[in-house]
Amino acid sequence: MGDVEASSANPKRAQGRLCSICGEKRPALKRPKTLEEICRECFYNVFEDEIHKVIVENNLFKCGERVAIGASGGKDSTVLAYVLSELNRRHSYGLDLFLLSVDEGITGYRDDSLETVKRNEIQYGLPLKIVSYKDLYGWTMDEIVKAIGLKNNCTFCGVFRRQALDRGAALLKADKLVTGHNADDIAETVLLNILRGDIARLSRCTYITTGEDGPIPRCKPFKYTYEKEIVMYAYFKKLDYFSTECIYSPNAYRGFAREFIKDLERIRPRAILDIIRSGENFRISTFTRMPEQGTCKRCGYISSQKLCKACLLLEGLNRGLPKLGIGRTKGHNGVNKDDEQQKISHSREKGSSLQSKQCGTLDF
Numbered sequence: 001m002g003d004v005e006a007s008s009a010n011p012k013r014a015q016g017r018l019c020s021i022c023g024e025k026r027p028a029l030k031r032p033k034t035l036e037e038i039c040r041e042c043f044y045n046v047f048e049d050e051i052h053k054v055i056v057e058n059n060l061f062k063c064g065e066r067v068a069i070g071a072s073g074g075k076d077s078t079v080l081a082y083v084l085s086e087l088n089r090r091h092s093y094g095l096d097l098f099l100l101s102v103d104e105g106i107t108g109y110r111d112d113s114l115e116t117v118k119r120n121e122i123q124y125g126l127p128l129k130i131v132s133y134k135d136l137y138g139w140t141m142d143e144i145v146k147a148i149g150l151k152n153n154c155t156f157c158g159v160f161r162r163q164a165l166d167r168g169a170a171l172l173k174a175d176k177l178v179t180g181h182n183a184d185d186i187a188e189t190v191l192l193n194i195l196r197g198d199i200a201r202l203s204r205c206t207y208i209t210t211g212e213d214g215p216i217p218r219c220k221p222f223k224y225t226y227e228k229e230i231v232m233y234a235y236f237k238k239l240d241y242f243s244t245e246c247i248y249s250p251n252a253y254r255g256f257a258r259e260f261i262k263d264l265e266r267i268r269p270r271a272i273l274d275i276i277r278s279g280e281n282f283r284i285s286t287f288t289r290m291p292e293q294g295t296c297k298r299c300g301y302i303s304s305q306k307l308c309k310a311c312l313l314l315e316g317l318n319r320g321l322p323k324l325g326i327g328r329t330k331g332h333n334g335v336n337k338d339d340e341q342q343k344i345s346h347s348r349e350k351g352s353s354l355q356s357k358q359c360g361t362l363d364f
């Protein structure tokens with residue numbers, strides 16, 4: 001999304017009226033989530049208080065925990081880092097906060113956004129750890145795109161980033177990892193999982209915390225926070241963030257889902273929360289086979305298969321067959337089945353009865 005929409009933040013239209021929360025000051029904006037006309041101070045208060053409430057009601061953190069904030073330099077994670085450090089001080093959460101950035105090796109994009117995170121490190125006084133695809137996997141995204149082209153490169157990037165965040169969080173000895181996924185992102189993922197018939201991911205994409213049985217649980221404190229409000233907050237608070245889109249092709253299918261949700265939101269702001277609620281309330285049929293979470297027998301990181309998707313993709317790259325780990329077909333009962341994992345695994349382990357599903361670019 002671009003900058004704050006002029007109509008939503010135009011105080012002239014609100015002249016003569018008073019903030020519908022404090023009833024004292026002139027409204028500075030129309031709140032996207034509720035369409036209330038409120039002043040800047042009340043906006044800061046409701047925005048921060050709602051996030052605090054989500055944190056408390058969902059028991060996201062325990063006093064004394066080390067929390068790594070996935071920091072891309074973009075608006076969501078920058079606001080998350082800022083708000084979380086404010087709330088940590090204000091409400092004495094007792095958390096040790098860290099910024100964790102993944103350098104995917106995308107020249108002209110991530111190198112610039114990392115400069116923003118380095119400034120945030122100083123501005124917010126939060127220690128920063130950077131891990132890179134080059135160090136972890138031996139490949140930068142620029143090199144991967146050279147090998148595979150623009151199509152499918154997001155699969156590599158998403159799968160590697162997910163694991164890189166886990167590995168970075170482990171290096172920081174973090175107890176939790178938080179990301180800036182917002183309500184719009186989650187509503188979009190609910191829709192995409194429905195459109196793909198991906199029941200396993202549909203059932204868990206609305207969880208505010210995932211991976212609780214794994215080494216480092218991940219939380220999404222912005223699960224109910226609207227993207228437009230995050231942009232407004234960053235704009236009014238003059239936060240330093242990087243707003244350029246990734247130079248490698250955006251995912252068109254996801255883009256359509258995003259636009260669809262934005263259209264719905266224009267007509268009815270609650271639509272975003274309602275889609276999330278629908279996602280939460282789906283009942284999964286008892287006939288649906290669900291993947292079991294385990295660990296990859298090669299790298300030891302989380303996987304629902306013997307080999308995780310990152311290892312499969314990497315093997316394809318290193319063998320000069322970069323498309324090998326990409327293919328995906330549908331198994332019965334709506335569970336995804338990855339032919340390529342079988343091909344690779346069979347070529348390495350004769351007689352293996354390995355079944356495969358994608359670790360997931362749609363997982364958080």
Ligand SMILES: Nc1ncnc2c1ncn2[C@@H]1O[C@H](COP(=O)(O)OP(=O)(O)OP(=O)(O)O)[C@@H](O)[C@H]1O
Nearest residue numbers: 070071072074075076077078100101102179180181
């Ligand atoms: N390179 C990265 N390093 C660290 N964390 C990342 C990185 N990329 C994404 N994340 C985490 O995943 C979240 C969702 O990422 P996504 O790519 O969807 O970007 P986004 O919605 O534009 O968020 P942001 O505005 O924070 O970039 C981010 O808010 C951040 O917490």
